[in-house]
Amino acid sequence: MRTYYCGELRTSTIGETVTLYGWVDRRRDHGGVVFLDMRDRAGIVQIVSDPERTPNSYPTAEDVRNEYVIKVSGRVSQRPQDSINPNLPTGEVEVYAEQMEVLNAVRQQLPFQIASEEADAVRENIRLKYRYLDLRRDRLNQNLHLRHQVVKAIRRFLEDEEAFTEVETPILTRSTPEGARDYLVPSRVNPGKWFALPQSPQLFKQLLMVSGFDRYYQIARCFRDEDLRADRQPEFTQLDMEMSFLSEDEIIDLNERLICHIFKTVKGIDLPRPFPRLTYNEAMSRYGTDRPDTRFGLELVQVSDIVQDSGFKVFSEAVKSGGLVKALPIPGGNEQISNVRIKPGGDLFKEAAAAGAKGLAYMRVREGMEIDTIGAIKDNLSEEQKQELLRRTKAQPGHLLLFGAGDAVTVNKSLDRVRQALGEELDLIDKEAMNLLWVTEFPMFEWNPEEKRLESLHHPFTAPNPDDLDDLKTARAQAYDLVYNGIEIGGGSLRIYQRKVQEQVFEAIGLSLEAAQEQFGFLLDALEYGTPPHGGIAYGLDRLVMLLAGEDSIRDVIAFPKTQQASCLLTEAPSNVDEKQLKELYVVSTYDPEME
RNA sequence: GGGACUGUAGUUCAACCGGUUAGAGCACUGCCCUGUCACGGCAGAAGUUGCGGGUUCGAAUCCCGUCAGUCCCGCCA
Numbered sequence: 001m002r003t004y005y006c007g008e009l010r011t012s013t014i015g016e017t018v019t020l021y022g023w024v025d026r027r028r029d030h031g032g033v034v035f036l037d038m039r040d041r042a043g044i045v046q047i048v049s050d051p052e053r054t055p056n057s058y059p060t061a062e063d064v065r066n067e068y069v070i071k072v073s074g075r076v077s078q079r080p081q082d083s084i085n086p087n088l089p090t091g092e093v094e095v096y097a098e099q100m101e102v103l104n105a106v107r108q109q110l111p112f113q114i115a116s117e118e119a120d121a122v123r124e125n126i127r128l129k130y131r132y133l134d135l136r137r138d139r140l141n142q143n144l145h146l147r148h149q150v151v152k153a154i155r156r157f158l159e160d161e162e163a164f165t166e167v168e169t170p171i172l173t174r175s176t177p178e179g180a181r182d183y184l185v186p187s188r189v190n191p192g193k194w195f196a197l198p199q200s201p202q203l204f205k206q207l208l209m210v211s212g213f214d215r216y217y218q219i220a221r222c223f224r225d226e227d228l229r230a231d232r233q234p235e236f237t238q239l240d241m242e243m244s245f246l247s248e249d250e251i252i253d254l255n256e257r258l259i260c261h262i263f264k265t266v267k268g269i270d271l272p273r274p275f276p277r278l279t280y281n282e283a284m285s286r287y288g289t290d291r292p293d294t295r296f297g298l299e300l301v302q303v304s305d306i307v308q309d310s311g312f313k314v315f316s317e318a319v320k321s322g323g324l325v326k327a328l329p330i331p332g333g334n335e336q337i338s339n340v341r342i343k344p345g346g347d348l349f350k351e352a353a354a355a356g357a358k359g360l361a362y363m364r365v366r367e368g369m370e371i372d373t374i375g376a377i378k379d380n381l382s383e384e385q386k387q388e389l390l391r392r393t394k395a396q397p398g399h400l401l402l403f404g405a406g407d408a409v410t411v412n413k414s415l416d417r418v419r420q421a422l423g424e425e426l427d428l429i430d431k432e433a434m435n436l437l438w439v440t441e442f443p444m445f446e447w448n449p450e451e452k453r454l455e456s457l458h459h460p461f462t463a464p465n466p467d468d469l470d471d472l473k474t475a476r477a478q479a480y481d482l483v484y485n486g487i488e489i490g491g492g493s494l495r496i497y498q499r500k501v502q503e504q505v506f507e508a509i510g511l512s513l514e515a516a517q518e519q520f521g522f523l524l525d526a527l528e529y530g531t532p533p534h535g536g537i538a539y540g541l542d543r544l545v546m547l548l549a550g551e552d553s554i555r556d557v558i559a560f561p562k563t564q565q566a567s568c569l570l571t572e573a574p575s576n577v578d579e580k581q582l583k584e585l586y587v588v589s590t591y592d593p594e595m596e
Numbered sequence: 597g598g599g600a601c602u603g604u605a606g607u608u609c610a611a612c613c614g615g616u617u618a619g620a621g622c623a624c625u626g627c628c629c630u631g632u633c634a635c636g637g638c639a640g641a642a643g644u645u646g647c648g649g650g651u652u653c654g655a656a657u658c659c660c661g662u663c664a665g666u667c668c669c670g671c672c673a
Contacts, residue, residue, distance in 0.1 A: 032630035050630060066623080083631050091633090109606045113623060116634080118608055125665045126607080179673040199673085226672040227597095354599095354669065459673045509673090553666095563665065 007043020009076055009090050018095060019073045020045070021103070023136070024064050025115045034061040037115075038072060038095075041141075045090040046079075047072055049097045057100035067106045067114055067136075073099040124555075128569040131560055143557045146266060147545045151219060153265040154239055157258050164215040164241070169204035171197060171221070176519050177511070178460060180224035183234070191586040197223035200538060202459065203523055205242040206495055209534040210526045217241045219541065228564045230553040231487070231543055235562075239544075241492075242536030248478055248494055251535050252277075252438060255482065255490070259436065266548060271436060275482075279441040288326070288412035288419065290442070293486025294435045296428035298419045300412075301327045303403075306388045311380030314361060318405035325405040328415050329393040330422060333400025334364050337422075342402065351421050352404065357414035361403035365395045420486070435485055441465070442479040444472065445508060453510040460505050461523075462493040463535075469501075472508050478535070489544050492537025499527040 003018045022040035029035075033050040048054070049061035054074065064070060074096045085091035111130045112122045114137055119127075127134040134140055158164035175182045175196035182196035198204075200222050208216045220240045228234065243251060256273050263269045276294070283292050286299045303326060308319035315325050330337065341348045342360050352360050364372040371378070371386055381389075393401055402418060404411035423429050444464050445454035456462065458479045468475035479493035496502045502524060506516040517524065542554040555561035562568050582589055 026633075028632050028635050030630055030632065030635075031628065033632080034630095035632050035635085037633070046633070048631085052630090080631070083633085085633055088633080109624060112607055116607090116622070118622070121608060123603080123607090123665070125603095128665090177673095180671085202673095224672060227670085229672085230667070232672070356669095456673050462673095564667085565664085569665090 005042030006038050006040045006045040007090060009045050009093050009095070011078065011092050013076045014078050014093060015076065017073065017075050017098075019071065020047075020095065021071050022069070023114075024066055024068045024070060027064060027066065029062065034058070036061065036064065036070075036097075038070065039115075043089060046085070046088075046094040047074070047097050047100075048094050049100065054097050057097035060100040060102060061097065064100075064102060065106060067110060068102055069104040071099075071101040071103055072097045125563070125569055128561070128563060131570045135559065140556065143545070143549045143551065144559060146549050147541075147557055149266045150262055150541070150545055150548065153262045154217075154219070154258070156265075157261040158215075158217050158241070161261075162215065162254065162258075164217040165213055166218055167208055167213065167216050169198070169201040169218065169220065173198050173204075176203075177515075178456065178509070180226050183223045183225050186585040186587050188585050199224050200238060201240050202461065203520075205240060205536060206461065206523070206534065207526055209242055209244045209495075210529065210531045212244075212532075214244045215242075216536075228562070228566060230555075231540075231546065233542065233554060233558065233561055234566050236554070236558075237541040239490075239539040239541050240536070241538070242534060244532040244534040246535065248440075248480065248535065251492070251494075251537065252480060255537055259482070262544075263434070263548075269434065271434065276437040278437060278439050280439055280443065280476075281441070283439050284408075284412055288414075288416035289486075290439050291481065291483045291486055291488045292437075292439075293420065293423065293429070294437060295430050295433045295485060296423045298328060298330060298423055298428065300415050300419070301329060301393045303327050303389060303392055306385055306392065307381065310382070310385055312377050313380075314359075314376075314405050315403075318407075318411075321407075323405070323407040324411055325403060326411050326415055327389070327393050328402040328404070328419055329395055330400045330402065330426075331396065332398050332426075333402075333422075334366070334398050336426060337400055348402075348418055348421065351417045352414035355413035355417050356410040357404055357406065360414075360418070361405065363389070363401040363403075365390065365397055365399040365401070367397050369395075369397065433485070435483075437483050439481045439483055440479070441476045442481070444468075444475045444477045444505070451510075454508055456505075456509055458491065458493050460509055460511075461495050461502070462505075463496045463501070464505070472504055480537075482537075482539070484544075484547055487543060487547065488540075489547070490537050490539035492535065494533070494535035497527060497531040497533050499524050502527060 001019060002021050004013065004020060006020050006022050009018065020038060020040070022038045025037040025039035025044055027034065027036050033048065036047040037044050038047050049057045051058045072095060075098070076093050076095055079092055079094050111126055111133065112119050114133060119137055120139065135144070172185060172195040175184065175194065180199050182199070185195040185197065187193045187195060201218060201220050205216050218240045220238050221235055222238050223235050225234060256275055260271045260273060263271050278292065280290055283290050285302060286292070288300050302324065304319045304324040307315035307325050310316050318325055337348070340346050342362050343349060344359070349360055361377060362373065363377065366372050369390060389401070395401060404415045442457050444457065444462065446457050448455045454473060458477055462477045462479050464472060464475040465478055477493060480491070481488050482490040496505060503513065503516065542557055545557040546554045549557055551557060560568065560570060567574065
C-alpha cells in the first residue's frame with residue numbers, strides 16, 4: 001500500500017519506511033550504485049540502490065529504464081551533506097530501496113523523452129498522437145492542474161459567495177440561424193431531422209431566468225464548426241453566467257470580483273479595482289480595435305479633419321468617400337524604422353496590407369521640427385496643415401508618423417496590426433503587466449456587405465440602450481467585453497426581456513416575423529409569461545487558462561485537443577462509420593472513394 | 597477557400613552553390629564506473645531524407661503534384 005507520494009518526502013519523514021509508486025523519471029548508473037529519480041503526481045524523489053546496502057533491489061535497479069512503472073519500499077534517509085540537491089523540494093532526502101518491483105516496463109522506444117527539455121520542441125503531430133505521454137510531462141501536467149484550480153476558484157466564488165446555481169443545459173439542441181456553423185447530429189427516431197450541438201447555452205440560460213433561478217452558471221462545452229486557430233478549437237469551454245434584476249454596473253462589479261478572486265487564488269495576485277472602462281468608440285478611435293492591448297502606448301490619432309481639404313488625394317479622397325485618416329506616432333521611430341520597411345515589400349507594409357491597406361504614408365520629424373516625407377505629401381499639404389498634424393500627434397524630433405487612409409474598417413485594422421507589431425518589436429510591452437479592462441457601449445449592429453443586411457455584433461438577444469430606441473439601427477447595445485492584455489476573454493450583455501423589442505431586433509437583422517416565430521418562437525413566447533430583466537456573460541475558459549499559464553495556444557491547456565484540420569491524432573477522429581449506422585439514421589454519406 | 601512556414605535515425609538538429617559511405621546530441625543495445633542529479637567513459641545498432649512524379653551523368657538539396665503539422669487571412673452572432 002502506498003504510504004506517501006514521492007514528492008511529499010521531506011526531512012520530517014526521515015527514518016520512516018515508505019512505499020512509493022511511480023515512474024522512473026531518470027536513471028543514473030554508477031556501476032556500483034544506481035540513482036533513480038522517481039516521479040509521481042506530487043513530484044520527484046531520489047531512490048538509491050547498491051549491492052551492499054540494498055542487495056534485494058539492486059538487480060532490478062540495474063534493469064529499469066526511463067518511464068518504467070515501479071513500486072519501491074525503503075527507508076527515507078538524510079542525504080550526505082555534499083549531495084543535497086537544492087533544486088528539488090525533496091533534495092535533502094533519499095530513499096534506500098529495500099524492495100523494488102517493476103509493475104510495467106516500457107516495451108517500445110518512447111516517441112520522445114518525457115523528462116527532457118527537448119520534448120517542448122517535439123513536432124506537435126507526434127505530441128498529439130501520443131498525447132497520454134505528452135500529458136505526463138511537467139509542463140502540460142501543470143497546465144491542467146492550473147485549469148482545475150481556476151475552475152475550482154470559480155465554483156467556490158460563484159456558489160459559496162454569490163449563491164449561483166449550476167444547471168446543465170442540453171448538448172442535443174436545435175439549429176438556429178445567425179452565428180457560427182453548427183455541428184449537426186441526425187435523429188434516428190425522427191428521420192430526416194437534425195439536432196445541433198450548442199454554440200453556447202445562450203437561450204437556455206435566458207429561459208432559466210424566466211424560470212426564476214435568478215443566478216445561473218455553468219462550465220459549459222460549446223461547439224462551433226469553423227476554422228481553427230491557436231486560440232480556437234471546434235469544441236471549447238465557456239464559463240457561462242446569467243443573472244436577473246441586476247444593472248450593467250452591478251453585473252460588471254460582480255464579475256470584477258470573480259476575476260480578482262481567480263487571480264488571487266491561483267496566482268496570488270491582487271488586481272486593482274475597478275477595472276478601467278473604454279467605450280467601443282473610444283477603443284476604436286485610440287487603438288483601432290475593440291480589444292486594445294493597453295500595456296503600451298502608441299495610440300492612434302484621428303487627423304481626417306486636418307487633411308480632408310489637402311491636395312494629397314490619398315488623404316482627401318479617403319475622407320470624401322466616407323472613410324478616415326489616422327496617424328500612428330512612434331517616438332524614436334526615425335532611428336528604429338527604415339523607409340524600406342514601410343514601402344511595398346517591407347514587413348510593416350505587409351502587416352498593413354494583410355488588413356487590406358494599400359500602403360502606409362509616413363512623415364519623419366527631424367531636428368528643429370523639420371518634416372521629412374515623400375514629395376506627394378510635402379507638396380500637397382499646406383504649412384498650417386503640417387503644423388496642425390505635428391500638434392495633434394504631439395510629434396517631437398525623432399518621431400515617425402505612419403498614416404492609414406481609407407475606409408474606417410481598413411484603417412483601424414491595419415494600424416492596429418502595425419501598432420501591435422511595433423509594440424512587440426520595440427519591446428514596449430511589460431510582460432509582467434496584467435491589464436484588464438472593459439469595453440462597453442458596443443453598437444447593436446454592423447453592416448454585412450456580402451449579405452446586404454445588418455448583423456448583430458454581439459447576438460440578437462442583446463438589449464439596446466434605452467436612450468437609443470428611436471433609431472434601433474444605430475443604437476448602442478448594453479454589451480460589455482472583458483479584455484486581458486489585448487485578448488477578449490469574456491463578453492456579455494443585458495438581454496431583451498420584452499417581446500416587442502425582441503421582434504424589432506429580429507426585424508432589423510432581416511429576420512421576418514414568420515422566420516423568427518419558426519426559429520425562436522419558444523423564446524418569444526417565454527417573453528410573454530413574466531420575464532425578469534436579466535443579463536449575463538460568458539468567458540472563454542480555455543483562453544483565460546492559456547493566459548494564466550503563459551501559453552501561446554489553447555491546445556496546451558486542453559487535455560485532448562484537435563489539430564487545425566479539426567482531427568484528433570490520438571483517436572483518429574473523425575472516422576468512417578459503418579454503412580449500417582448511416583442507414584439507421586436515414587443518412588446517405590457524400591463520401592465516395594471511387595470518385596477520388 | 598487563400599497565403600506562408602515546416603517535414604532527414606525513436607527524437608532534436610546538421611549536411612555550404614546539385615557530387616560524403618547522409619552526420620551529431622539525447623534515447624536504445626552491450627561493456628566499464630560506489631555519491632550522481634542533464635552523471636561520466638568505451639563500443640554498437642539504428643535512415644524508403646513524408647509520399648509520387650519530373651529535370652540531371654548525378655537530387656535530402658532544383659521543379660511539379662500530393663499528404664501531414666503549424667501560423668495567418670477569410671470565417672468564428
